Amino acid sequence: MDELIDLLDADGNKTGETVLKSIAHRSGIFHQTVHIWFYTKNQYILLQQRGKYKTIFPLLFDVSVAGHIASGEEIEDAAVREIAEEIGLNISKKELKKIGVFKSIQNHSPELIDAEFHHAFIAELKVPLQELIKQESEVEDLQLTSLLKFSEETWGMANLRKYVPHSVHYYKTVIKSIKKEL
Template sequence: MKEMLTVFNNEGEPTGIKDRDEVHRDGEWHETFHCWFFEQKDKKIYLLFQQRSSEKKDFPDLFDITAAGHIEAQENLMKAGLREIKEELGLELKAEQVKKGGVFKEVLKEGTFIDKEICHVHFHRYTSALDFDIGNEVQDIVRVPLEQFSYLVTGECRRISGVSLLSEHSIDLVKKDFVPHEVGYERFIIQSICEYVEKL
């Protein structure tokens, strides 16, 4: 079954419904759900990244948002998000466990692939009591210190360390290991999480 998405103009007004492949081919604005898991431990903040499956058509093997996906036409935003979390991470969260972090418009390009997303960003405070049961779109979940990731984004360091939450193995990461999001998006995530944590 084709995945049908609502498309929007530059002003954010819906203009119709198109097949997902056509949306990416034509570079149409569409809505996505992003949920960043974070952990607080020893007064430090950690981000959780999923490693995309090597079978993924776009950005295989790269590290990305903990859980994310498209919001299909006429689909409820939160229901879509909780569905993606369940499919990718095997976790059944409730709406009140996922907090709004804001909206960011981002453009990703790779060859003829043009991904113009209206990103509905959300956060979830992770605890080790949750057991991941990853789906076939994900091959690992890695925890990275937020401060180190921030240095990687700004270019203050070239290599950072993470820990797999599935195997407990350490892993070294460089910028090219991550999905190439806009720097503005990455800085938005870092700042938003810091502000969110301060209010807890």
């Protein structure tokens, strides 16, 4: 879905301008996204397998929930909205713990450049996996993976064809932040 988003400068500051998401991606203009990683108290992490019809990284495993922040939308409101849309879970903003903002530039093609600042959060998953309702257009599958296995596969990027290629620093921050909560 194309939506109006706020533009950012290379340092992550809002410029006061807005543009359609499709134009930002086509032109490589910085904008904001939310990433929410869910974990369980028994040391599992919720992974989302991207939909098979996604333009970028189809069928690779990624963050539990992710999405763009609409123009004028508060960051935490976008996170709560995306969680409800993608996995059918309603949570409050107070359940989110922000772990950082990560600058990411990925040149997928001359017509698709993701220049984003990911506002990353963690949250405890308090319902069984089977209660989640995946958004069919976005999500192929949801699965719980042990935090240990996830760490091994992402820190050394030993399984490059399984996960979306975020930086090792990003993955380490997510894992270390979750471990602090356990």
